[in-house]
Amino acid sequence: MNTDVVPGVVAVIAVTIATLAISTWGLQFSRTTSDFFVASRTVRPALNASAIGGEYLSAASFLGIAGLVLTFGADMLWYPVGWTAGYLVLLVLVAAPLRRSGAYTLPDFAEARLGSRGVRSLCSLLVVVIGWLYLLPQFQGAGLTLQAAINAPPWVGPLVVSVVVLVNVGSGGMRSITFVQAFQYWLKLTALLLPACVLLAIWAGDGAPDPTSRGGADLWSYPLGEGGAQGLYVTYSLIVATFLGTMGLPHVVVRFYTNPDGRAARRTTLVVLALLGVFYLLPPIYGALGRIYAADLAAAGGSDVLILELPRLMVGGLLGELLTGLVTAGAFAAFLSTSSGLAIAVAGVLSQDVTGRRVAGRRLSGVGAFRAGAAIAVVVPALVSVSSPDVGVAQTVGLAFAVAASTFCPLLLLGIWWRGLTPAGAIAGxxxxxxxSGMAVGWTLVTSGTTGWVGILLAQPAAWSVPSALATMVVVSRLTRGSVPPHASRFMVRLHTPEAVDLQRG
Amino acid sequence: MNDNPRVRVTGPSRRRASTHRSGRVEIDAGTELGRVFMRSLLREQLGLALGILFLLGVTVGVLPLAFYLVPELAEMLVGPVPLAWLLLGGLVYPWLLLLGWLYVRRSEANERDFAALVEEVDRS
Structure with a gap:
């Protein structure tokens, strides 16, 4: 075995053991089905915010942004800005009402609000689709990382991640995963912060060369892609997808049900904004330093491993190896925590609507159905990622955001703020x-040959698909205004009144 | 499972015998007065949310348009750092946090006012 792989192997094993140990420790608190799904809704804001941060900072955040900034420059800064601003939009429009709705999952919310099984089924389907779309790049990123760090074949990463996630999620559910994810946020932050300090010190010691002065700098520091009207459209469409898509991601939403009440849900979100803001200061630093010290990585198309390679390129000897081990640990934590969160969200929906159903006269217990759901949630995307390893990582995450923004965002906004939403309107929207959104980006992923305005409209559908979904919901609801659910007013009372006021919320 | 009962520990109500209907009862019964309470709370909260989103829109939201209309902005330097990097890589995050903090403060105040209003009707 080559000594280059030692830090990577140690890091991956250490993160795996720490994850399983914390999960086992958390197990002693997990007793009931409610513990499994929502940690019995008793998670305090500071812990919950760390867990949300840990879950949300995925492979795309940890590895992807630095690589994108290295290759494409300042316009890629819109990704982390959008992913953080998405939480602000979520905070002001949905956080507290969503918690007060008292539902476990998005389909639960839709059914409670609209009283329609049809809407529920459609939402379940969408949760599974978005969850799988988001899981796929996590598994692929894990394959890439283990390939870069320990020269493993590409199927090892997905295998290791899915086994750890399954053990983790299947044994302790939401309660123990909360501790694991909180730990993983701080691990990820440390894993980027410490090396960044060392690398910045070395950069300053080298006389602080200017990254913008390296070749092709004109567009690199220009925040609008290729520029012109198309660059403007792409940027605004990205803003729509990320600002509005965050609230529709199933693993983000399910976390809000673990808050004790609506007020705690808001405070949790505020802490999340702070935690994300601190973390997202770091990846662009790697991107800019990579411009100086690792310019050939971008040319060779290997920009996704920039964060893993940069410490070794800039620092030699033992320190370089230690820092490499640290960033590898952080990257691996990113795959584990995001995959766990998605697996919980998808498993929660599957166990209610698929594996919890009566089959041949027998029905699985609540926890048994949850475990079966978790297995399906993880195994399907893991198999897909192994069989088709060439789908673009960042593109697939973008698709998940665009689909979430075009479906659940209008449903949540109108469901929470407009009494007149009807089941027919929701289904149509x-x-x-x-x-x-699905067909547009699916087309882009499959063909990738369409150019000009058509290609751009298909590659970044959010700017047209979100308004059309919203408009469809409103128009169809107005046309079917007779079928506004009779309990709509009562449900609005429940969503918006503070828990301290003692009202009937049934 | 779905509705863990919310228990509020209070003393026994001494006003049940009164002929006044409390603010809570008005809302529970869905009377015109109850609807007015709810409408005012919803309007306050939605107005606040839209106000915060407006602030987000006119600051972060107009940046792409500004860079499109005035491309020279991208080359402007603030100290050693290009303006675009300073804004998008750094300053935007404390600004988002500040907006979020403002929202949490105001929305909790709105809810306190609502609770006080309902209680006041209780006592009258």
């Missing part, structure tokens, strides 16, 4: 948004 979800169909228009889901089919429009």
């Amino acid at each position: 979800l169909a228009v948004g889901g089919l429009g």
Whole structure:
């Protein structure tokens, strides 16, 4: 075995053991089905915010941004800005009402609000689709990382991640995963912060060369892609997808049900904004330093491993090896925590709507159905990622955001703030948004040959698919205004009144 | 499972015998007065949310348009750092946090006012 791989192997094993140990420790608190799904809704804001941060900072955040900044420059800064601003939009429009709705999952919310099984089924389908779309790049990123860090074949990463996630999620559910994810946020932050300090010191010691002065700098520091009207459209469409898509991601939403009440849900979100803001200061530093010290990585198309390679390129000897081990540990934590969160969200929906159903006269227990759901949630995308390893990582995450923004965002906004939403309106809007955004990006992923305005409109569908879904929901709801659910007013009372006021919320 | 009962520990109500209907009862019964309470709370909260989103829109939201209309902005330097990097890589995050903090403060105040209003009707 080559000594180059030692830090990577040690890091991956250490993170795996720490994850399983914390998960086992958390197990002693997990007793009931409610513990499994929502940690019995007793997670305090500071712990919950760390867990949300840990879950949300995925492979795309940890590895992807630095690589994108290295290759494409300042316009890629819009990704972390959008991913953080998405939480602000979520805070002001949905956080507290969503918690007060008292539902476990997005389909639960839709059914409670609209009283329709049809809407529920469509939402379940969308949760599974978005969850799988988001899991796929996590598994692929894990394959890439283990390939870069320990020269493993590409199927090892997905295998290791899915086994750890399954053990983790299947044994302790939401309660123990909360501790694991909180730990993983701080691990990820440390894993970027310490090396960044060392690398910045070395950069300053080298006389602080200017990254913008390296070749092709004109566009690199220009925050609008290729520029012109198309660059403007792409940037605004990205803003729509990320600002509005965050609230529709199933693993983000399910976390809000673990807060004790609506007020705690808001405070949790505020802490999340702070935690994300601190973390996202770091990846662009790696991107800019990579411009100076690792310019050939971008040319060779290997920009996704920039964060893993940069410490070794800039620092030699033992320190370089230690820092490499640290960033590898952080990257691996990113795959584990995001995959765990997604697996919980998808497993929660599957166990209610698929594995919890009566089959041949027998029905699985609540926890048994959850475990079966978790297995399906993880195994399907893991198999897909092994069989088709060439789908673009960042593109797939972008697709998940666009689909979430075009479906669940309008449903949540209108469901929470407008009494007049009807089941027919919700179904029509979800169909228009889901089919429009899904087909557009699906087409882009499959062909990738379409150019000009058509290609750009298809590659970044959010700017047209979100408004059309929203408009469809409103128009169809107005046309079917007779079928506004009779309990709509009562449900609005429940969503918006503070828990301290003692009202009937049934 | 779905609705863990919310228990509020209070003393026994001494006003049940009164002929006044409390603010809570008005809302529970869905009377015109109850609807007015709810409408005012919803309007306050939605107005606050839209106000915060407006602030987000006119600051972060107009940046792409500004860079499109005035491309020279991208080359402007603030100290050693290009303006675009300073804004998008750094300053935007404390600004988002400040907006979030403002929202949490105001929305909790709105809810306290609502609770006080409902209680006041209780006592009258």
